[in-house]
Structures are given as C-alpha cells and as structure tokens.
Amino acid sequence: MKLKNRITWLKWNFIMHSIQVIKPGYCDSIQDLGRFGYASIGVPVSGVMDALSAKMANALIRNSQQNAVLEMALIGPVLMFQKEAVIAISGADMSPKLNDIPVKMQTKLAVKTGDILSFGKAIYGCRSYLAVKNGFRTDKKLNSYAAFNGITDLVILKKGVIIPIGKQLKIFRFGHSSIKVDRQHFNNEVLDAYKGPEFELLTPKQQDILLTDGFQIVKNTRMAYQFADVPSLAHKCEILTSAVMPGTVQLTQSGKLMALMKDCQTTGGYPRILQLSDEAIAVLAQKNTCQKIKFKIIHL
Amino acid sequence: MNPSFKAFGSKAILIEWPPQISETILLDILLFKQKIESRFKGFYDLTTAYNSLTIFLQNPITDFDKQVAILKNIYQTPIRLSNLDHYVWQIPVCYDLEFGLDLEFYLKSKNLSLDQLIDLHTKPLYTIHFLGFLPGFPYLGGLPETLNIPRKFNPSLNVPKGSVGIGGKQTGVYTMESPGGWYVIGKTPIPFFDVNLKDPCFLKAGDKIKFFEISKDDFYKISNEIEKQNYLVKMELYHA
Numbered sequence: 392m393k394l395k396n397r398i399t400w401l402k403w404n405f406i407m408h409s410i411q412v413i414k415p416g417y418c419d420s421i422q423d424l425g426r427f428g429y430a431s432i433g434v435p436v437s438g439v440m441d442a443l444s445a446k447m448a449n450a451l452i453r454n455s456q457q458n459a460v461l462e463m464a465l466i467g468p469v470l471m472f473q474k475e476a477v478i479a480i481s482g483a484d485m486s487p488k489l490n491d492i493p494v495k496m497q498t499k500l501a502v503k504t505g506d507i508l509s510f511g512k513a514i515y516g517c518r519s520y521l522a523v524k525n526g527f528r529t530d531k532k533l534n535s536y537a538a539f540n541g542i543t544d545l546v547i548l549k550k551g552v553i554i555p556i557g558k559q560l561k562i563f564r565f566g567h568s569s570i571k572v573d574r575q576h577f578n579n580e581v582l583d584a585y586k587g588p589e590f591e592l593l594t595p596k597q598q599d600i601l602l603t604d605g606f607q608i609v610k611n612t613r614m615a616y617q618f619a620d621v622p623s624l625a626h627k628c629e630i631l632t633s634a635v636m637p638g639t640v641q642l643t644q645s646g647k648l649m650a651l652m653k654d655c656q657t658t659g660g661y662p663r664i665l666q667l668s669d670e671a672i673a674v675l676a677q678k679n680t681c682q683k684i685k686f687k688i689i690h691l
Numbered sequence: 692m693n694p695s696f697k698a699f700g701s702k703a704i705l706i707e708w709p710p711q712i713s714e715t716i717l718l719d720i721l722l723f724k725q726k727i728e729s730r731f732k733g734f735y736d737l738t739t740a741y742n743s744l745t746i747f748l749q750n751p752i753t754d755f756d757k758q759v760a761i762l763k764n765i766y767q768t769p770i771r772l773s774n775l776d777h778y779v780w781q782i783p784v785c786y787d788l789e790f791g792l793d794l795e796f797y798l799k800s801k802n803l804s805l806d807q808l809i810d811l812h813t814k815p816l817y818t819i820h821f822l823g824f825l826p827g828f829p830y831l832g833g834l835p836e837t838l839n840i841p842r843k844f845n846p847s848l849n850v851p852k853g854s855v856g857i858g859g860k861q862t863g864v865y866t867m868e869s870p871g872g873w874y875v876i877g878k879t880p881i882p883f884f885d886v887n888l889k890d891p892c893f894l895k896a897g898d899k900i901k902f903f904e905i906s907k908d909d910f911y912k913i914s915n916e917i918e919k920q921n922y923l924v925k926m927e928l929y930h931a
Contacts, residue, residue: 430747431738432884432892433822433866532886541826541867542886585700588707631710632823632830634738634745638700658740658823658830666700691698691752 408474408556410523412548416468416510418613419548421527422653423459426535426542430657436637437537438653440613440676441518442669443576444482448522451479451568452499458526458557459536461548463519464613465679467510468548470521472502476559477524483516483577483677498569516577516677517611525557539654580605580682582650582671583689587640589662592628600624601664605683606648613654616675621646628662635659638667640686650675692719694744694766696759701751704758708742712832717820720744721897725775726765739821739896741830779816779899781925782864782879784855785910786812790878792847797857797874801840808876809904811835817862817900827866827884827892831900834862846872853878855902880914881924899929 412419422445425438439445445460467485480487480496487494488509494500502508510519529536529545538546545552593601600623610617625646635641639651641661650667651659652675665686667675678684692708692715699705706723708716720739727737727746736747752758786809788794798805817831824830834857842858850856850871855864858873865871866883879902884892894900905913916922 427747428736429826429891430736431822431896432826433824433828434826434891533891541884585698588697588699588705631712631741631743633707633740633743634699634703634705636700636703636747656824657738658821663699668701691701691755 408472408476408523408559410476410527410554410556411471411473412468412550412552412554413471413507414469415548415550416463417465419461419463419468420538420546420613421459421529421536421543421554422462422538423457423526423536425653426533426537426539429533430634430636433657434533434542435539435654435657437535437539437542437613439520440653441482441520441673443673444518444677445520445522447497447570448479448481448520449526451481451497451570452477452522452524454522454524454526458522459529461521461527461554463510463521464517466512467519469507469509472504472506472508473553474559475501475503475506476556477501478508479522480519481522482519483513485510485513485519487519495569497572513679517679518676523556524559528555528557537653576674577677579674581685581687582675583668584638584640584665584671584686585668585689585691587663587665588633589628589630590664592626592662593624593642593664597624597626602686602688605685607683608678608680611678611680613652615652615655616650616678618648618650621648624648626662630660630662632658632660633663635663636666638669638672639663640665640667652676692716694719694723696762698752698755699745702748704746704748704752704755704762706744706746706762710742712741712820714818714832716742717818717897721775723766726768726770727762729770730765730768731762738823740823741820775897777895777897777899777929778926779901779929780894782881782900782902783905783909783913784813784877784879784902785905785907786877787907787910789907790854790910791876792850792854793856793874794876797840797876801838803837808838811838812857812862812876813902813904815901817902819894819896819898819900821896822892822894825866825869825884826886827894829863829883829894829900831861831863834860836860838862840874842872843874846870847875850875851878853880853882855879878910880910880917882917893924 422439425436606618815833817833819829854875855877856873
C-alpha cells in the first residue's frame, strides 16, 4: 500500500530497455561484485576486476552497488541504446563518444533512443566500466550476474547481442555530479600485500628480492596477471593443492610469479607467498602488459 | 590432530593439517567443517582441500588470536552430528577410442592392454577429497599406482566435458570443457555440474565414486535418458 502510494506520487514512468552490441571490444563482460559462497563446489568468485572504478560508475548514477556493470578491457565496444537511458563511465579512459562526440567520464550522462556509444583504445589504465541506471539485467546464475564460462549463458559480448538493462526513470534530475579521477589509482606502482601462507618458505634473500625488485607484467587476463620469470626466486617447495582466491600471489618452482584475479580457480598447487589487499587487486587490474609493479608488505 | 591456524589475507582464515593425503585427515576436516557451520559466525564460505580448511569471512579480521581461540574451542568440543552421511556414486564410463582421446598413447606408454586398464581403473572405490579446479570437479584419491603417468608437458586446449582423465597420481572427470594436462582415457555421460539446479553439484567431499564400464551404445542410451531427465545416477549409503 505504502509503496503503491509512493509510486503514484512520484509518477514514475518505467520503460523496458536494452542495449545492442554493434561491434564488440577486446574483452567485454557483464560483471557485478562477484559470486560468493560457491567456492566449495569449485565455482570462481568472478566479478569486476577493479571494484573501485566499478563502484564509482554505479555511485555516479545512484545505483545500488549490487547492480551489474559492463567491464571493458583494452579496447571498448560500440553500443546502441534501444531506448533512452542514464549512464556513467569510470575506470580506464577509452575516449568514450556519444554519436561521435566525445563525452566526459566520471559523470552522469543521458542517452537517447538510437544513440551510439563508442569506445576506443585505453589511453591510460586497462579496464573501463559502464554503468546504466538500474544495472544490466542478464540472467542471474547462482545469485550473481558475473559472466563466467559454464555458469552464465553470455560470457564475452559478441556482435549483435542484445543486453537487457533495468527499467529507466523517464525523468531524471541532472545535477553536476562529476567526480575527479583519482590519478593515484592509475599511477600507483606499489601493491599492498599480506604475507601469504607460504611466505616463510622463501629464503631471507628471496624475501628481500620479492619486496625490493620491480616485476614486469607479461600476461594479463581475468584469471591472472603473470610476471616475467625471476630465476633467483626459483625454489623446490611443494604444497598439496589448497585454497586460493583473487589476490593470491603464487610462485612456481621456476620462479614465475602469478597474481590470481577474479576468474581464478578455487584451488591451486603452487606456494601462496602473498595475498594482495582488495585495493591492490583494483590497482593491478588497471595495469597493462610491460608495466612494472612492486610489492609492499602490510599487516593485519 | 592439532591443526594450525593462519590468517590468509585480511578476510580469510586458513586451517592446516599435516601435508598428507589421507582418509583420517579428510574425515577430521569434514567434522570440523560441520562444527564451524553450526557454531561459528561471520563467514560466507567454507572450503576444504586435501589437508586444509579455509574460512572466508564477511569482515576483515580485527582480533586474530581471539578468532583462533574460538575456533580451537569449537574444534575440541564434541558435537552431535546430524548429517555426515556419505554416498557411493556409480559412474558409467565408456572407454572407447572415440572418447578416450589419449587412450592409444596412454596404453602404449604404460604397456597395458585396454582390458587391463579398464579392470584397474574400475576396481577402486575412489574418495572425493574436495571439489576445485572447475565447477564440480572432484579431486579423487585411490588411483592404483600402476596407472600413474606424468601430466602432459603441453596441456590440451579443449578437453571435452565428461572426459575421464589420468594425470600424475590422480584421476578425475572434466565437468566442463576446459584446457587440461591429463590423459583422457574415456568419457562419462553423467553431468557433474548443472548451474540451473538448486544444488548444482551432487557430489560432496567425503563421498565415494565407483566407475563402471559401458559400451558406446550404452553411452548414447544414457545420454538420451539424461536429456529426457529419465536417468538417475545409482547411489547408496557408504558404510566404512
């Protein structure tokens, strides 16, 4: 009764919306904060790689933080809005354009029926986030929208795909809420990390190398960031397969460091020498191949 | 058995047993898991592996020592358990060259006949230590030593769903298409993971698996029955 009154009073006007993919980007997927509570049956957490930027995009249009966003990596897609919508873009700068006219990031934008939103190559950062009012509404699986192969039907956006989005308020107040980009989030090269369960397996000299050297990224996927081999970190320690999670930094016997990211498996067999903070995961998610990072130990 | 406790990042606690693959440790882990589920608060997930149990906490740890004291107390307190039953699942496997993509290579390098392999592979009662690697993928203990083979040097890019493989000292079933480094010796028509079910995975840590051989005709017949939701995996209560 109360709700019904509210709705009448506000004269909400809802329209069902969707977005069509005209041209996919390098790796676009629908993500939310993750699929929690299913690790015991081997289901990865998934979810946005850079949670800070994704939350920012949602916040700009006063979405719930549970709303799904579109994550775009390296090169963004070309999208057509099938009805008007309210959106916001945050994260890596992919020079977003609305009908070929550059638009601002970090602010609320109105798009009209038939508008084309296009993204280019990331100028800085690696992953950009598009939020739409009331979120993307693909099929929820195991309590989450986060795309994952074998769990959700839609994994990577393909040409022609139509993605449902939440109902849009026809009248939306436009203030001047834009938020400055926190450059430190993109420029920071130091990742905060806790000592991992197997940190002590490293020799003091190896610990020293791990915490003073810079490590170059050679591969970057939603599963893991891999770093260039460091022969001086080679070791002969073996562990029985055990739990891993996003942010776990594993060290292979040959001295290869791998920082596991959101799509990582739930168990792994390499020593877990560090555990990145949530913030460090978000910072790393904006790094590209060839960039270097350092690790810094933090304590509980 | 005196497990040890470590903080794993700021929002997880790792509990470890001696580094052995053993039934005794598995049962102790599962017992502790059930006690935690009924008496500990503030976690959103609880996972187990060969010799470890990980508690995923909703909030960052503020007082680690206090949490450990609570957990140690829970570990030591006897509890009346409601449901620690385990099942034996009968899993049909077709050991045919069509499905056993690496069968020829495997038999040659192990110097075994197909009959010997089937005999050795279907004999044991395999123990599910935990699920990981892929959704619903069971880590099985109990492979006869004579069937061990080092993992492939170059993993295959697309191992089909349902493939039964052997790698190192382990055997298992690929629950979905995935890259993998194990030698594929057969295929089961049973889906081990269905995201659309309320309980997507019928296998649980502590359960047992028994493989039995089926022909290619049976494979297609069972696949058909599964599609029509007309096939029930045979199972029975496990008595130690």
